[in-house]
Amino acid sequence: MNSSSDDQGPANPIGKEPVEPAQDQESEASVSADTKVPAIEVNSLSKKYGEIEAVKEVTFQVSQGEVFAFLGPNGAGKSTTIRMLCTLTKPTGGSATVDGFDVQRQPTAVRRRIGLVFQEPTLDQQLTAEENLRFHAVLYRVPRQQVDERIDRVLKLVDLEARRKDLVSTFSGGMARRLEIARGMLHTPAVLFLDEPTIGLDPQTRALMWEDVLRLRTEEGVTIFLTTHYMDEAEYADRIAIIDHGSIVALDTPDELKKMVGSDTVELSTSDNKLAASNLEQLGYKVKLGEESLVVYVENGEQQVTAIIEGSQVPIRNVRVHRPDLDDVFLHFTGREIREGHAERAFPMHFRSFRR
Amino acid sequence: MATANISIGRPGLVDERNHFGFEMRTIEMVWHREIIRFVRTRTRILSSFVQPILFLFVLGYGMTTLVGTTGGFDFKKFVFPGIVSMTVVTTAIFSAISIVWDREFGFLREMLVAPVSRGALVLGKALGGSTIATVQGTIMLVLAPLIGVHLTVMLVVEVILLEALMAFALTTFGVFVASRIQKMEGFQVVMQLVLFPMIFLSGALFPLEGLPSWLAFITRINPLTYAVDPLRHVVFAAQNMPPAAAARFATGVTIFGYLLPLWGEIVIVVAFALIFLVLAISGFGKPD
Numbered sequence: 001m002n003s004s005s006d007d008q009g010p011a012n013p014i015g016k017e018p019v020e021p022a023q024d025q026e027s028e029a030s031v032s033a034d035t036k037v038p039a040i041e042v043n044s045l046s047k048k049y050g051e052i053e054a055v056k057e058v059t060f061q062v063s064q065g066e067v068f069a070f071l072g073p074n075g076a077g078k079s080t081t082i083r084m085l086c087t088l089t090k091p092t093g094g095s096a097t098v099d100g101f102d103v104q105r106q107p108t109a110v111r112r113r114i115g116l117v118f119q120e121p122t123l124d125q126q127l128t129a130e131e132n133l134r135f136h137a138v139l140y141r142v143p144r145q146q147v148d149e150r151i152d153r154v155l156k157l158v159d160l161e162a163r164r165k166d167l168v169s170t171f172s173g174g175m176a177r178r179l180e181i182a183r184g185m186l187h188t189p190a191v192l193f194l195d196e197p198t199i200g201l202d203p204q205t206r207a208l209m210w211e212d213v214l215r216l217r218t219e220e221g222v223t224i225f226l227t228t229h230y231m232d233e234a235e236y237a238d239r240i241a242i243i244d245h246g247s248i249v250a251l252d253t254p255d256e257l258k259k260m261v262g263s264d265t266v267e268l269s270t271s272d273n274k275l276a277a278s279n280l281e282q283l284g285y286k287v288k289l290g291e292e293s294l295v296v297y298v299e300n301g302e303q304q305v306t307a308i309i310e311g312s313q314v315p316i317r318n319v320r321v322h323r324p325d326l327d328d329v330f331l332h333f334t335g336r337e338i339r340e341g342h343a344e345r346a347f348p349m350h351f352r353s354f355r356r
Numbered sequence: 357m358a359t360a361n362i363s364i365g366r367p368g369l370v371d372e373r374n375h376f377g378f379e380m381r382t383i384e385m386v387w388h389r390e391i392i393r394f395v396r397t398r399t400r401i402l403s404s405f406v407q408p409i410l411f412l413f414v415l416g417y418g419m420t421t422l423v424g425t426t427g428g429f430d431f432k433k434f435v436f437p438g439i440v441s442m443t444v445v446t447t448a449i450f451s452a453i454s455i456v457w458d459r460e461f462g463f464l465r466e467m468l469v470a471p472v473s474r475g476a477l478v479l480g481k482a483l484g485g486s487t488i489a490t491v492q493g494t495i496m497l498v499l500a501p502l503i504g505v506h507l508t509v510m511l512v513v514e515v516i517l518l519e520a521l522m523a524f525a526l527t528t529f530g531v532f533v534a535s536r537i538q539k540m541e542g543f544q545v546v547m548q549l550v551l552f553p554m555i556f557l558s559g560a561l562f563p564l565e566g567l568p569s570w571l572a573f574i575t576r577i578n579p580l581t582y583a584v585d586p587l588r589h590v591v592f593a594a595q596n597m598p599p600a601a602a603a604r605f606a607t608g609v610t611i612f613g614y615l616l617p618l619w620g621e622i623v624i625v626v627a628f629a630l631i632f633l634v635l636a637i638s639g640f641g642k643p644d
Contacts, residue, residue, distance in 0.1 A: 088469060111471040122462040126393050138385040139470035141378050 037100040039064045039191050039223035040085060046093035047080050054080040056246040057094060062225060062239075064190070067217055069237035070227040071330070077246040078227035079119075082195050085225070086116055099190035112140060115184030115192040115222075119199055121176055125169040129160060129179055132168060133186055140187035154182035157219065158212045174205030178212055185216055192216065194226040198233060210236055231326040240326075242333050249333045258324045261332045264301030266308050267320040269293040276312035283311045293318075379476045386467075386480025387487070390451060394488045404450065404492055408443040409499070412436065415561060416503065429601035432503045437588040438560030440515070441522065444493035445580065448523045449551050451485030452530025456537050474640045478531055482633065485527035486520055493519040506595055514590040521622070522583040525629035532636040560584045565606055576611055579628040582621040585609050589618060 040062040047055040055077040062068040070078045083089035085096055087107035095102065101109040123132050130151060137147045155161045158178040168176060177197065184192050194213070198206040214236065216222050226237070234240045234254065241251040250257055269292055270276045277289045285308065286297040298304045301321040309316055394400065416432035416439075423431040458464040467477055494516055500507050533546055555561075557571075558580035567575065575581050589607040597605075609616045 086469070108471045111469065116469055118462075118465065120462050120465075122466040124389070124393075124458075124463045124466075125461060126396055127389065131389075131392065135385055135389060136466070136470075138378075138381050139467065139472050141381075141471075 036064065038062060038097075039066065040068070040096070040098055040225060042081075042085070042094070042096045044094035045081070045084060045091050045096050047077075047084060047089065048092045053246050055084070055091075058243075058246075058248055059094075060241055060248060060251060062191075062223060064223050065217060065221050066239065067214070067224045067237045068226070069234045069240045070225070070243055071229065071231075071234045071240050071326070072227075072243035073229055076243045078243055079195060080246075081243070082193055082225070082227055086114060086193055087111055112187070113190045115187070115189035117177075117180045117184045117192070117194045117197055119196045121180065123168045123176055123180060123183075126167065128165050128167055129155070129171075130164045132179065133183055136183045136186050142187050150186050150188070154185050157185065157215055158182040172205075174201050174208065177201060177205075178209060181209070181212060181216075185220060185222065188220065189222060191223045191225055194224065196227055196229070198228070198230065206230075206233070231330065234326055242330060244334045250329070254326065257326070257329045259299075261324045261328050263297045263299055264324070265322045266296040266298060266301050266305055267293050267318075267322065268296065268308070268312060268316060269318045270312060270314045270316050272314045276314045279313045280308065280311050285311070379473060382472050382476040383480040383483065386477055387484040390454075390481065390484025390488065393454070394451070394484075400450075401492075404443065404447050405495070407446065408439045408496060411442065411561070412439045412499065412503070415439075426598070426601045426604045429595070429597055429605065430504075433505055433595070434563070434605045435561060436500065436503055436505050437591040438558075438584060440493050440496045440519070441558070441560050441580075441584045441587055442555050443496050444489045444519050444523050445526050445555055446551065447492045448485050448489035448526035449530045449547075451488050452481065452527045453534045453537075453543055453546065455481070455531060455534040456540060456543055459538070460540060475637045478528075478633070478637045478640050481531055482524060482527040482636070485530065486523040489523035489527070490516060490519045493523070505591065508594045511590060511594040515587060518583070518587045518590065521625055521629070522580075522587070525579070525583060525625050525632070528629055528632040528636050532632050532639060535636065535640050554578060554580045557581075558584045559588075559609075563605055564609060576609065579624065581609060582616075582624040582628075586618055586621050 038061045040060075042058055042060050044057040044059055045055060046053065046057050058077075058081060070081065072078050080089060084091045085098055085103060087103050087110050091104065095104070097103065098110045099113045101113065103110050124135070127135070133151045133154070134147065137150065142150055151164075152161075155164055158181055160175065160179055160182065163171070163175065168179065171179065181192075181194070181197070184194075197213070198209055201209065210233070213224060213226075217224055228234055237254065239251065239253050240257060241248045242257075243249070250260070252260070268276060273289060273292075273294050277287045277294045280287050280294075280296060288295045288297070296308055298308070301323060305319060305321055309319065412432070412435065415435050419435070420431045455464065458467070468474075494512075497507060497512065497515065533550065537543060537546065557574050557578050559575055560580075564572070564575055564581070564585075585607055592602070592605070592607055608618075609621065
């Protein structure tokens with residue numbers, strides 16, 4: 001059914017001739033790497049279910065090799081956006097390209113260039129890890145002579161080589177998820193989509209999985225697009241888009257987002273807090289004197305902490321640097337905490353029934 | 357940029373050249389998976405023999421005393437090809453219906469989001485189910501000497517070919533039904549409302565002649581009738597039947613007094629298989 005007729009080269013080759021479908025592999029790699037086609041380009045992308053706007057004119061770009069996180073509560077439009085980018089749901093407005101291919105006009109081309117890891121498991125439990133990977137290699141047309149090499153490689157990337165011949169039914173939840181990530185990488189996709197990749201995993205397994213994901217990026221050069229509602233997880237991303245009620249309310253690096261919220265604070269307790277405070281104020285620092293300690297507001301707490309200690313000119317008992325975390329960021333931009341309960345209630349019930 | 361480190365080219369492009377080859381590879385892979393899964397579930401292999409054997413002995417021996425023997429040809433021999441067909445049909449439907457399991461455990465999604473044609477997926481699934489069903493049906497022939505059915509090489513070859521056709525028709529039908537079932541519970545309903553009536557009203561277990569007209573009508577609109585009869589025909593052809601027995605347990609399906617030729621029956625089964633192949637492909641994975 002999926003003919004390759006839509007596979008006529010990138011939609012926006014940026015000054016290059018459209019690539020012949022049957023050209024050698026280098027020509028395609030060069031289009032992607034040399035001319036820096038954005039890994040993902042989204043323009044006013046919208047999705048309406050009847051009257052309900054699940055995604056409202058979302059616009060952003062993800063460059064190649066970036067780890068990009070969509071952060072938001074359940075029902076914010078994260079999954080709908082990811083489904084549109086993976087060509088599983090048709091947008092009702094706007095456009096999007098993945099690795100230069102239009103998600104609406106060239107869906108087969110897009111699907112060949114993406115890896116997908118869903119929230120729900122999609123492995124065959126009755127097959128071994130290797131058999132699952134072999135099946136996938138055929139579905140995504142990995143050339144025959146490269147299949148073994150790729151299977152070795154992706155199993156190594158997620159550290160599951162020892163379980164290669166084991167049935168997936170014997171795997172723990174974390175192992176199965178890592179195998180899914182390995183499978184998503186098997187056909188060397190340009191973009192790996194991870195929809196809530198660590199949901200239901202314990203903190204240790206989550207950390208392990210993140211090691212895997214970041215290794216993929218450095219070793220395979222893949223662009224990673226993920227959705228999450230865990231704050232600590234979004235920290236791993238190069239850039240974060242905070243999405244709420246179907247719109248992007250903020251988009252920047254984790255550090256910049258935190259800066260927007262407020263400055264770092266350096267809290268000092270000294271042998272003479274008053275003296276320290278006046279010394280620091282003379283140096284131009286913004287200082288607030290408390291009962292037990294004084295708080296200094298600075299741009300970059302970690303870098304300035306030595307200067308502040310020296311500038312106080314009194315013996316120091318204790319120093320604490322606090323940076324605003326993503327919880328503060330989310331609260332700042334949406335006016336509420338990301339905790340699931342809040343989000344669920346904040347959203348009309350009938351909306352969720354429209355989502356798949 | 358890290359992209360420069362990619363040592364292996366993106367497979368996406370290389371492959372456009374050999375579209376047909378990759379479709380064939382997909383069919384082979386889906387087929388292979390069916391075989392692996394079947395071989396791995398030994399209980400399923402065994403249990404799929406239990407029911408037909410039970411029918412063979414209960415019906416065969418039970419009814420033989422009632423029906424009696426005509427010229428050395430008893431009811432056991434009559435019902436044997438029907439039981440072989442029953443094995444094939446049940447196994448074929450069971451294989452096809454595993455799509456419901458695939459949906460439940462998420463693997464269906466892995467197949468549906470892949471950039472492959474639904475035709476290749478359905479064809480692989482149908483061929484896998486057909487292979488298993490044909491093998492199961494052929495294994496049943498081991499019981500033939502036990503009940504006095506004479507086997508020849510030609511008979512076995514013909515039976516295998518007819519089993520394969522029957523199995524393919526039933527798996528495509530099964531895939532079509534299964535892709536419309538959303539929940540496991542639906543499976544029982546299909547078994548009760550579709551599979552058993554189809555088998556019982558196909559002439560697998562009783563002769564088609566001399567039925568009340570309403571029953572005769574139902575058997576004639578049941579496509580399985582036209583798959584079972586040729587199989588019985590080739591088995592009987594090798595049995596050296598006395599004329600009295602041949603008259604008593606006649607093969608062939610008559611419609612309005614017209615005896616359908618063997619090739620006509622096969623054409624009907626082929627048409628049934630093709631129709632449901634097309635329906636199965638067009639409906640595959642739609643409700644996702």
